[in-house]
Amino acid sequence: MDDVLIRVSEKVTLTNPALIEGLPGVGNVGKLAADYLRDKLPASPLATIHSKYFPPQVYVNEQGVIRLVSNELSYWKAKRAEQRDLILLGGDYQGISPEGQYELTEQVLKFVVKLGVREVFTLAGFAQGHLVETPRVLGAATSLAGVEAMKKHGVVFSRNDPGGGLIGASGLFLGLGKLFGMEGVCLMGETSGYFVDPRGAEAVLRVLSAALHLEIDLSELKAKATEIDRIALKIHDAETRGSTPSAERTREDLGYIG
Numbered sequence: 225m226d227d228v229l230i231r232v233s234e235k236v237t238l239t240n241p242a243l244i245e246g247l248p249g250v251g252n253v254g255k256l257a258a259d260y261l262r263d264k265l266p267a268s269p270l271a272t273i274h275s276k277y278f279p280p281q282v283y284v285n286e287q288g289v290i291r292l293v294s295n296e297l298s299y300w301k302a303k304r305a306e307q308r309d310l311i312l313l314g315g316d317y318q319g320i321s322p323e324g325q326y327e328l329t330e331q332v333l334k335f336v337v338k339l340g341v342r343e344v345f346t347l348a349g350f351a352q353g354h355l356v357e358t359p360r361v362l363g364a365a366t367s368l369a370g371v372e373a374m375k376k377h378g379v380v381f382s383r384n385d386p387g388g389g390l391i392g393a394s395g396l397f398l399g400l401g402k403l404f405g406m407e408g409v410c411l412m413g414e415t416s417g418y419f420v421d422p423r424g425a426e427a428v429l430r431v432l433s434a435a436l437h438l439e440i441d442l443s444e445l446k447a448k449a450t451e452i453d454r455i456a457l458k459i460h461d462a463e464t465r466g467s468t469p470s471a472e473r474t475r476e477d478l479g480y481i482g
Contacts, residue, residue: 227276228331233269236299236339241309242436243336243406246347247295247318247393251415253349254394256425256445257432258314264440267298267312271335277324278317293317297332306437311336318393329396337404344401344408345435347428348394350386351417359414359427364390366398366408374409377434386412422448 246258261267273295282290295315302309313332319325333341350362363379364386365371371381389395390410398408411431413424426445433440 225274225276228327229274230271230297230331230335231274232271236270238299238301238309238311238339241299241311241336241339241341242343242345243311243313243341243397244345244347244432245313245393245397247313247315249318249392249394250349250351250417251413251419251421251424253413253415253421253424253428254347255314256420256422257347257413257428258312260425260445261429261432261438261440262298262312262314265300265310265438267300267310270297270299270311272296273315273328273332275319275324275328277319277321277328279320283316295328297335304437308436310436311339311341325392325396326400329393329400333397333400333404333406337406342406344397344406345432346390346394346397346408346410347425347432348390348410348412349415349417349421349424350412352414353417355416356414356423359421359424361427361431362386362412362414364395364398364410364412366402366406370407370409374411374431374435377431379409379411379431419452422446422452 244258244261246254248255274292278293281293283293284290293316295313298312300310319328361379362385363371363374363381365374375381390398394410398410401408411428413421413428415421415424422445426442426449429440429442
């Protein structure tokens with residue numbers, strides 16, 4: 225097996241497509257946002273990515289059938305003149321080593337540049353270490369023009385956040401993307417970082433939808449955010465009375481919302 229194997233499902237011709245990356249990360253904000261967008265557009269399968277840089281793992285479904293862990297590319301063709309074609313990258317894991325992160329990112333960029341991609345949007349979470357009721361969307365871009373364009377949609381560009389820079393796919397797709405002649409921006413939804421956060425994903429999708437002229441029904445994300453609030457309140461009440469097995473069970477449930 226090659227280090228990175230991209231198996232194409234369908235050959236397509238796209239017009240001025242943008243790449244949207246949303247892989248697992250802080251609060252799974254990016255993954256949740258990208259998966260939700262893929263389902264709501266809806267986007268069609270384009271390619272499956274297998275790699276030695278993913279964990280040595282298969283998933284087992286409810287019928288007992290396995291599949292190898294993977295990432296997926298899907299595509300959507302614009303419906304109106306002001307929109308553009310999209311390629312979405314989602315999946316199970318990022319690369320588990322620095323070498324893997326670079327190799328996976330480079331191979332995906334080589335693949336999508338042939339389809340005409342010249343702009344990248346990466347979706348991520350920004351951990352604040354506490355519950356965030358009204359998350360902001362922080363940004364980082366490859367150019368000052370990109371910064372100014374996203375400010376118009378309410379994205380916050382802070383001198384100190386993110387203080388340590390962008391780590392993983394959300395940063396590499398911008399950094400390596402510049403070597404391929406691509407412009408890009410990272411949209412980071414504020415999140416506690418403790419569990420899957422639909423509220424942070426909703427904030428990111430609001431900005432992305434405005435920037436790309438998309439109309440996405442976000443009601444299901446709102447419902448998931450309400451469920452998160454309910455479970456978090458149960459944890460708080462239980463821990464106020466003292467740690468109990470039920471409180472620990474409820475805390476684990478947070479990881480499965482979304």
